[in-house]
Amino acid sequence: MPRRCAVKISTESLSLSLRHPFGISRGVATVSNNVIVRLEQGGDIGLGEAAPSRHYGETGASVARAVEIMARELPEDPLQLETAMSKAESTIGRSGAAKAAIDIALHDLAAKRLGVSVHELLGLPRPEDRITSFTIGLDEHHVVRQKVLEARQYPVLKVKVGVPGDVRLVALVRELSEARIRVDANAGWSFAEARRKIPQLVDLGVELIEQPLPATHFEGMRALRALCPVPIFADESVERARDIPRVAACVDGINIKLMKCGGLREAVRMVAVARAHNLQVMLGCMVESSLAITAAAHLASLADHLDLDGHLLVSNDPFAGIEVVDGRIRLPEGPGLGVRQREAIAGGDEG
Numbered sequence: 001m002p003r004r005c006a007v008k009i010s011t012e013s014l015s016l017s018l019r020h021p022f023g024i025s026r027g028v029a030t031v032s033n034n035v036i037v038r039l040e041q042g043g044d045i046g047l048g049e050a051a052p053s054r055h056y057g058e059t060g061a062s063v064a065r066a067v068e069i070m071a072r073e074l075p076e077d078p079l080q081l082e083t084a085m086s087k088a089e090s091t092i093g094r095s096g097a098a099k100a101a102i103d104i105a106l107h108d109l110a111a112k113r114l115g116v117s118v119h120e121l122l123g124l125p126r127p128e129d130r131i132t133s134f135t136i137g138l139d140e141h142h143v144v145r146q147k148v149l150e151a152r153q154y155p156v157l158k159v160k161v162g163v164p165g166d167v168r169l170v171a172l173v174r175e176l177s178e179a180r181i182r183v184d185a186n187a188g189w190s191f192a193e194a195r196r197k198i199p200q201l202v203d204l205g206v207e208l209i210e211q212p213l214p215a216t217h218f219e220g221m222r223a224l225r226a227l228c229p230v231p232i233f234a235d236e237s238v239e240r241a242r243d244i245p246r247v248a249a250c251v252d253g254i255n256i257k258l259m260k261c262g263g264l265r266e267a268v269r270m271v272a273v274a275r276a277h278n279l280q281v282m283l284g285c286m287v288e289s290s291l292a293i294t295a296a297a298h299l300a301s302l303a304d305h306l307d308l309d310g311h312l313l314v315s316n317d318p319f320a321g322i323e324v325v326d327g328r329i330r331l332p333e334g335p336g337l338g339v340r341q342r343e344a345i346a347g348g349d350e351g
């Protein structure tokens, strides 16, 4: 039964340190300044996480502000997920990471209230025997060599490209590893560059190309797709469900991330829209702790490909949840997300 008392909400900043500087075509990151949201009601606690992205105009401060605004609108009954997220949409609009944090925390709280796990709350099976890729960021060759050797246990690698010399980088990874290889250009190529490089990458065994061109170059992607023997996936071109129809004829699949779309509810909607357009689905992530990665993993049964490695890239993950063994994900038991906090979060309360 719903307990008619207000949901108490608080946020904390969480500065995640990357094991290696994380390079993509747009730049290099060494930390991710995330925000943890905690909802409390009648002794139950729901946890959520936001990984703000500069690319989408977000910062830790903007997320904390957005969460504060949404906090005033939360329904007393956490099971009213649709109502809560519709209000979030109308009050704060676009901030995907802030909405994701609230959405994840509400799902955790609602599922705990019912004594079920989040995937059960969503009517989904527990994912079995699913493999996640592991990302190799852009770097000097000797560092990439080190990263690939450290990633020996992962059967699928996602190599960041989209800069000069990237084909040689993939050739190096190919030389060092027998893993399946996907590449992600993060919108870093021109059409001519993509057209020249894709055949070379396919010759190296690359099995999937993510976001070859800038986000709105739909016609270019459509033309590339006609030439490309392996699937092309859109990431930056698609933030949420409403973005899918315009890319549907241009790509083979989309990368769905909780932080882009605003949480589990919108992610499930995106899967439905993608399937209606005959698109494949990858479930991806930003640099996130085990908290948000575990939330995404509850949707794993809906995806063709998983790229849920954000927590594996950081050295100070304060949460325990999803485990990855030889690239295979294992969801924690227990109600809600099944995530527990294993150490205090350094970073201080943001109010």
Ligand code: MG
Residues within 6 Å of the ligand: 184, 186, 210, 211, 235, 236, 255
């Ligand atoms: Mg990507």
